[in-house]
Every structure is written in C-alpha cells, then in structure tokens.
Amino acid sequence: MGIARWYDETILPKVISLGCGSPEVDELRREVVPLAQGAVFELGCGGGFNQQHYDTLAVTSYAGIDPNGRLLEAARKRARDRGWEVDIREGRGEDLPFPDSAFDTIVCTYTLCSVDDPARVLSEMRRVLKPGGRILFLEHGKAPDSGPARWQQRIEPVWKHIAGNCRLTREVSGTIRKAGFEIEPIGQGYFEKAPKWAGWMEWGAAKHLGA
Numbered sequence: 001m002g003i004a005r006w007y008d009e010t011i012l013p014k015v016i017s018l019g020c021g022s023p024e025v026d027e028l029r030r031e032v033v034p035l036a037q038g039a040v041f042e043l044g045c046g047g048g049f050n051q052q053h054y055d056t057l058a059v060t061s062y063a064g065i066d067p068n069g070r071l072l073e074a075a076r077k078r079a080r081d082r083g084w085e086v087d088i089r090e091g092r093g094e095d096l097p098f099p100d101s102a103f104d105t106i107v108c109t110y111t112l113c114s115v116d117d118p119a120r121v122l123s124e125m126r127r128v129l130k131p132g133g134r135i136l137f138l139e140h141g142k143a144p145d146s147g148p149a150r151w152q153q154r155i156e157p158v159w160k161h162i163a164g165n166c167r168l169t170r171e172v173s174g175t176i177r178k179a180g181f182e183i184e185p186i187g188q189g190y191f192e193k194a195p196k197w198a199g200w201m202e203w204g205a206a207k208h209l210g211a
C-alpha cells in the first residue's frame with residue numbers, strides 16, 4: 001500500500017472525525033439537517049455525523065455516497081445501530097449513480113470543499129434533484145476579509161494534502177448560485193473554535209428553480 005493510500009485509509013478518517021465530530025459543529029448541523037424532507041440524498045455522507053439530526057418522520061428514504069470506504073463503514077454501523085434502513089454507497093459526487101429527479105432534498109455538509117470538480121458535482125446534484133427541491137448546505141470556504149483570505153491562499157497548497165483534498169479558497173454560496181440555484185441563507189460567520197483561515201462558514205438552502 002502506498003503512503004498516500006495508507007494515510008487516506010487510516011489517518012484521514014480520524015482527522016475528519018476530529019474536525020467534524022465536535023459539539024460546536026453539531027450545533028450548526030442542527031440548524032440545517034432537520035429541514036430535510038421526502039426522498040433525501042446526502043453527498044459525502046462521511047462517517048454519518050448527520051444521521052442523528054434527521055427528522056425521521058419527515059424523511060421517506062435516505063441515500064448517501066462517499067468515496068472513503070472506512071468512513072462508510074462507520075456510517076453504515078451508525079444507521080444499523082439506529083435501526084434505520086438506508087442506501088449508503090461508495091461513490092463520487094462528480095458521477096452520481098442515481099436517475100434524474102430522484103430526490104426532494106440533498107444534504108451537503110463540509111463536502112463541496114473536498115470534491116475535485118465542484119461545478120460538475122453541482123450539475124449532478126441539480127440533475128438528481130426534483131425541480132423545486134432543495135440542497136441544504138453547511139460549508140466552510142473563502143473568507144470575505146482580505147487578511148484571512150491571504151492566509152487561506154498560502155496554507156491551501158499544503159492543507160489539501162493533509163485534509164483529504166479540502167480547499168480553503170472556494171466560495172460557498174457564490175459557487176452554488178452560479179450552478180443555477182436560488183440561495184435562501186440561514187447563517188454565515190467565522191467559527192469561534194477555529195482560526196479564521198479555516199473557520200469561515202455559510203449555511204442555508206439552495207432551491208432548484210427548474211429548467
């Protein structure tokens with residue numbers, strides 16, 4: 001096994017769990033994930049940290065994908081422990097294994113920062129979402145202030161290698177809007193528990209307006 005693969009399979013899942021599993025991050029998840037309803041798809045479902053926040057009375061079905069097999073094992077175990085029937089598959093957002101207009105809601109938390117091709121992933125999300133459906137997003141990204149933004153540019157070339165391809169300089173709402181969605185913001189701001197270069201967050205809903 002090469003060192004990059006060893007890192008991705010053994011160390012990276014622990015790094016992601018540390019960063020994404022904190023109670024403070026959970027507070028933000030609580031503002032977004034319970035809004036999911038109908039047929040739900042979660043992009044980059046990771047280790048399943050969002051599962052506890054779904055309103056299972058409002059969700060009629062749940063599908064998730066993620067390219068990291070180790071995280072998927074944890075996500076499937078969480079679902080089993082909750083007695084929740086789910087369709088969790090290995091896959092990438094750039095090529096979603098679902099038919100057109102399959103979902104009412106897509107949940108996307110801390111994932112658009114890590115995909116290889118955000119425009120293609122958003123176009124795939126638009127394809128599998130029903131017209132009128134919504135993406136519920138909670139993402140970190142490019143800081144609006146010049147000081148932290150400069151640090152993001154300096155740190156990103158190293159950071160992306162240790163943090164699973166995570167980029168610091170991607171715009172959140174701007175990128176989603178460009179892909180043809182109407183943004184309904186819920187919140188934005190610097191996360192208190194992180195340095196500003198890692199802590200700019202935006203969360204809300206993005207509506208698929210139809211053809």
Ligand SMILES: C[S@@+](CC[C@H](N)C(=O)[O-])C[C@H]1O[C@@H](n2cnc3c(N)ncnc32)[C@H](O)[C@@H]1O
Pocket residue numbers: 016020043044045046047048049050065066067068071091092093094108109110111114115116164
């Ligand atoms: C920071 S983690 C967030 C995990 C989870 N969404 C959460 O909120 O806890 C980023 C996730 O994006 C996944 N990811 C990376 N590239 C991806 C891609 N091309 N398509 C879908 N997911 C991807 C990673 O495997 C990882 O689980």
